[in-house]
Amino acid sequence: MELTMAGALNAALRDAMRQDDSVVVYGEDVGRLGGVFRITDGLQAEMGTDRCFDTPVAEAGIAGTALGMALYGLRPVVEMQFDGFSYPALNQVISHVAKYRNRTRGRVGLPMVIRIPYGGGIGAVEHHSESPEAYYSHTAGLTVVSPGTPGDAYALLRASIAFDDPVIFLEPKRRYWLKEDLDLPVTAPPIGEAIVRRAGTAATLIAYGPMVNTAMEAATRAADESGWDLEVVDVRTLSPVDMDTLVTSATKTGRALVVHEAARFAGYGAEIAAELSERAFGYLAAPVLRVTGFDVPYPSAKIERHFLPDADRILDAVARLLEY
Amino acid sequence: MSVEVSSAASGPSSFPGLPKAAWQDVAAEGALSAAQSHDVELSTEQLRSLYRLMALSRRVDRQAINLTRQGALGVFASSHGQEAAQVGAVFALEAEDWLFPTYRETVGTFARGVDVVEILALFSGSWHCGFDPYQYRVAPLTTPLATQALHAVGLAMAARIKHDPIVALTFFGDGAASEGDAHEALNMAGVFGAPVVFVVQNNGYAISVPYRLQTKTSSIALRAAGVGMPGIRVDGNDVISVYGAVKTAVDRARRGDGPTLIEAVTYRLEAHTTADDTSRYRSDDEAAEWRVRDPVERFLRVLRDGGVVDDAFVAEVEAEGEATAARMRDSLFDAPAGDPREMFDHVYAARTPQLDAQRALLEQELRAGEEH
Structure with missing residues (x-):
């Protein structure tokens, strides 16, 4: 059946809750309303208010109580309503959620998922278009996942809920309405594995979340307009990252470009570029390039398109990459 | 800050002469009542246990200070x-309940039955948490303030x-x-x-900053009215009153009647930590006033007078x-x-x-170190 990414996420939550009584879903407006993006639509009606419920507006409270629930054997899946409102919970996430297994010498693992709609491109007001993935990826103990397709959204969310460590699940909100023909339950490679979305020979585009679609568009246009055969790798799990797949691809093509919406400086792409230059140096014909957002606070809606990487910006960078 | 001390009024209690518990309640409109006295059921055996835990706590605490000075x-x-506030509160819990302590509650955690050497792992630097939370139903001692309250x-x-009739107790400070x-x-x-x-153990200070700079209100218990739960203010140096107040709250929670906020008014007789210097922010006279209300000695007097201990x-x-x-000395000194x-x-x-890969790098460094 044809499903949007939002629909696939909703189906993943429903199927997980049906299969496992210990899965509970909560956050701001996720109950009666079904979430501001309707990702939790219908869950409270089917599962009851013990399994899916609204909370006070308290993001640290949501993350902190989820830890307590996981400690007691539940599998909480909580929602931060928007990326920009996930920051009040950072103390709980960094100081406790990420550290609990290590602090307790492996005795207490926390099976919990924090879902965060993230990224721009929907014409939102300030604080609704942030890309916080580097903060989470920099924090040891967190597993950071971001799907780029509806099928992966389903498969990775199910895998995250079944995972025995805390997962930061970053949902590319501008792709919520992206459609794909799916047979549920979708199976896909597990958390921790990247996927080659498009095989190619000229250069590797490395993307995740909202930029997977943009990178695929760029690769299609590159083939059509310039005859460049680009490979696209979808990172899927940002941390711990599947570096082997990235290195294999960059080694094969000899040229690599990392794409993300988030600002460039100390961004996720910097880490990937550094790793590739360390592990694939002898095979690279050109330095690893980055196509990213600018090092500015996320701009207002009417000018955000000039901030966001698009296929044109990617193709310009590919041209520079191929000139080496 | 003045604290209403529990009265020694006569009345039914576990042994003739055992003082009643006393505490102030927060009324719905958000004001504190006058202290009311309450009967507390504590058997002779329980009273002895309470004293034992408080006296051992005092000794464990002093030894930890000594061991810190010795490195x-x-x-x-x-x-x-603060032994009465911690031990009295923890004593009201059942085995299946959970405790969420902070770094200040070493003796409360000790009173819960956690091995003292395992508790002190946080301070000895052997590991951030030395005990198994599931073994004792005690969460790790938390350092970022108030964060553990959400875990509770x-x-x-x-x-x-899950319909389990258990209670979570968490401490935090003023x-x-x-x-x-x-x-x-x-x-x-x-x-x-x-x-x-x-x-809430209101011990008067957040490191050096006094209570009056934390809040304009006279009692942290008053916040209960703002969140729709019962609030209690109790003399934190009177173990019978602390136990009585907390037991009332634990029973209420277990019945399904919800949470309670209890302010136990006490005093940090020592510095914030062994790295702190109290002379920079408070007078010896102030501490001396509180030494008179020493919770361990005070309780011992009551028990001796009642013939409960000899x-x-x-x-x-x-x-x-x-x-x-x-x-403690043997285990913590020269611990590997x-x-x-x-x-x-x-x-x-x-x-x-x-x-x-990083472990392999460290392995190399360790081997190189051994060779040199």
Whole structure:
């Protein structure tokens, strides 16, 4: 059946809750309303208010109580309503959620998922278009996942809920309405594995979340307009990252470009570029390039398109990459 | 700050002459009542246990300070003077309940039955948490202030969802009460009717900053009115009153009637930690006033007067304290640092390729170190 990414996420939550009584879903407006993006639509009606419920507006409270629930054997899946409102919970996430297994010498693992709609491109007001993935990826103990397709959204969310460590699940909100023909339950490679979305020979585009679609568009246009055969790798799990797949691809093509919406400086792409230059140096014909957002606070809606990487910006960078 | 001390009024109690508990309640409109006295059921055996735990706590605390001065612990946050607030509160819990302590509650954690050497791992630097939370139903001692209160609320919410009649008790301090997490925890517990007991040990200071700079109000218990739960203010140096108040709250939570906020007014007789210098912010006179209300000595007087304990029992407890102190010394001095490779083992359920590579690097460094 044809499903949007939002629909696939909703189906993943429903199927997980049906299969496992210990899965509970909560956050701001996720109950009666079904979430501001309707990702939790219908869950409270089917599962009851013990399994899916609204909370006070308290993001640290949501993350902190989820830890307590996981400690007691539940599998909480909580929602931060928007990326920009996930920051009040950072103390709980960094100081406790990420550290609990290590602090307790492996005795207490926390099976919990924090879902965060993230990224721009929907014409939102300030604080609704942030890309916080580097903060989470920099924090040891967190597993950071971001799907780029509806099928992966389903498969990775199910895998995250079944995972025995805390997962930061970053949902590319501008792709919520992206459609794909799916047979549920979708199976896909597990958390921790990247996927080659498009095989190619000229250069590797490395993307995740909202930029997977943009990178695929760029690769299609590159083939059509310039005859460049680009490979696209979808990172899927940002941390711990599947570096082997990235290195294999960059080694094969000899040229690599990392794409993300988030600002460039100390961004996720910097880490990937550094790793590739360390592990694939002898095979690279050109330095690893980055196509990213600018090092500015996320701009207002009417000018955000000039901030966001698009296929044109990617193709310009590919041209520079191929000139080496 | 003045504290209403529990009255020694006569009335039914566990032995003739046992003082009643006394505490102030927060009325719905948000004002404190006058202290009311309450009967507390405590058998002779329980009273002796309470004294034993408080006296042992005092000895354990002093030994931890000594061991810090001698270098066996890196730092220590003393509970000296707060034994009644901690031990009295923990004594009201059942085995299946959960405790969420902070670094200040070493003796409360000790009173819960956690091995003292395992508790002190945090301060000795052997590991961030030295005990198994599931073994004791005690969460790790938390350092970021008030954060653990939310963990207690979440665990209590989970217990309600699973229909388990258990209670979560969390401590925090007068300084931590200013943190946002404290408010979020109180508010969420109120909204969800979570079976939580919040025990605020108001010991007068957040390191150097006095209570009056944390809040304009006369009592942290007053916040209960703002989040729709019962509030209690109790003399934190009177173990019978602390126990009575907390037991009332624990019973209420277990019945399904929701959370309670209890302010136990006490005083930190020692410095914030062994790294702190109280002479820079408070007078010796102030501390001397509180030494008169020493919770351990005060309780011992009551028990002696009531004939619940005699010299032989007190000596027995003292000997147990000395033995515990000796074991602390033996276990914490020259304790091996542990294998540094273990730092890679508990980051995730399984080691990642990245951690394997970094572990191999450390392995090389360790081997090179051995060769030199």
